Amino acid sequence: MxxxxxxxxxxxxxxxxxxxxxxxxxxxxxxxxxxxxxxxxxxxxxxxxxxxPHVLYSDGPWWRWLAEHGLLGACAAVPLGGLAGFRFRQHGRLRRTPPAALLPVLRRRRRQAPVDVDFHTWIRDQHGPAAATAASNLVGVATFDADPGRLSAAFVWPRLLRVTAIPPAARYAxxxxxxxxxxxxxxxxxxxxxxxxxxxxxxxxxxxxxxxxxxxxxxxxxxxxxxxxASGRAVLLDLAVRTVPGDAFVVSDLDEAGWLERYTLPDPGLAPQGESLIQAQMPLRPGESKADGLARLETLADLALPGWRDRLTWRRDAVAHNRTGALDLPxxxxxxxxxxxxxxxxxxxxxxxxxxxxxxxxxxxxxxxxxxxxxxxxxxxxxx
The missing domain is CATH 3.50.50.60 (FAD/NAD(P)-binding domain)
Known part of the structure; x- marks a missing residue:
């Protein structure tokens, strides 16, 4: 050759x-x-x-290829204790369960989504505006976009199904x-x-x-x-804080499409003993500065990690622009x-x-x- x-x-x-x-x-x-x-x-x-935030999905071909080639290495599933640590932000507050409006959306998993209709409109016409907003922002973790509902329903829907699979398909390297x-x-x-x-x-x-x-x-x-x-634009925030009981494992931001995750729960070796490593993202709105996006993301951290500023041992932040994969419009x-x-x-x-x-x-x-x-x-x- x-x-x-x-x-x-x-x-x-x-x-x-x-x-x-x-x-x-x-x-x-x-x-x-x-x-x-x-x-x-x-x-x-x-x-x-x-x-x-980086994970592999065990229900996909990438995972199978790595397994067949003996390249997966050690991976962790979502820990049992982590499921209890899932939180949802809605209307500025944290809740332990998804809102009732979201549940009918996730139950009808076999339907086909249209290509030429945006996701928010597609869900709104079936389940109402509250369900459409919650479902759209829930998939922010897989789009890094401030308005996932504007994207093609056929693009967003399978991603929403993947990230909400039970049991979770996410695996941590x-x-x-x-x-x-x-x-x-x-x-x-x-x-x-x-x-x-x-x-x-x-x-x-x-x-x-x-x-x-x-x-x-x-x-x-x-x-x-x-x-x-089209690609996402998001501000990224990494934090290391002294561990205390009660910190959330995951916060899915149903208000602003953000995401926060405590990676040391499945993989304690990512930070020194006694510390938690958190990675969070907040999609930036059109024309929004890094500083303003970071302020919104820190507000999410305030809810998930009470008193984190006093426990802080390390941090870094950055902007991911056109580095988050393709987004398909209607x-x-x-x-x-x-x-x-x-x-x-x-x-x-x-x-x-x-x-x-x-x-x-x-x-x-x-x-x-x-x-x-x-x-x-x-x-x-x-x-x-």
């Missing part, structure tokens, strides 16, 4: 490199950063955080996602993939090539802007995003291209499809 170049060493680039190498192709992967992982990198000990990145890199190296870090690519390599970068960077390499794709599906096959043996992979799935699953699907095309294999849906 021809030599295949992979540009980008995040999850999509690593999966693409592994898939190409398993098909017998020589592969050279280039990563501009000094370390692999992209947005899946974790911070260094003693406070090990991901770039925003013990020790942070950098461990998963390391396992992927080790697997790639064992297959003969040549990995070069601190290796920024400024012109399109000789094809076949898989470009597994942001769409903006991919457009520069391809010599022209790619079609724009009338759009994942097939309307930039195509994986760009012609002339050039392929795209990442979380904003034409592939199905939830969050990192889009990167996985696109990477496998791009690799199959680059190696001359049929682009089947076997990865689903």
């Amino acid at each position: 021809e030599n295949i170049t992979v540009v980008g060493g995040g999850l999509a680039g690593l999966v693409a490199a592994i898939t190409c190498a398993e098909a017998g192709a020589p592969v050279h992967l280039h990563e501009a950063h000094h370390s692999l992982g992209g947005r899946a990198r974790s911070s260094a000990s003693p406070y090990i955080t991901n770039e925003g 013990i020790g942070g996602w950098s461990g998963l990145v390391d396992r992927l890199a080790t697997r790639a190296s064992s297959l003969g993939v040549r990995i070069s870090t601190d290796a920024r690519v400024t012109s399109l390599p000789t094809s076949p090539v898989i470009v597994a970068t942001s769409l903006e960077a991919a457009g520069r390499l391809l010599g022209g802007e790619l079609p724009p794709v 009338g759009q599906t994942w097939r309307d995003r930039p195509a994986i096959d760009r012609g002339d043996d050039v392929y795209l992979a990442g979380d904003q291209v034409a592939a199905p799935g939830l969050l990192s699953e889009v990167s996985f699907h696109s990477a496998v499809t791009a690799a199959r095309l680059a190696t001359g294999l049929p682009a089947t849906e076997a990865a689903r």
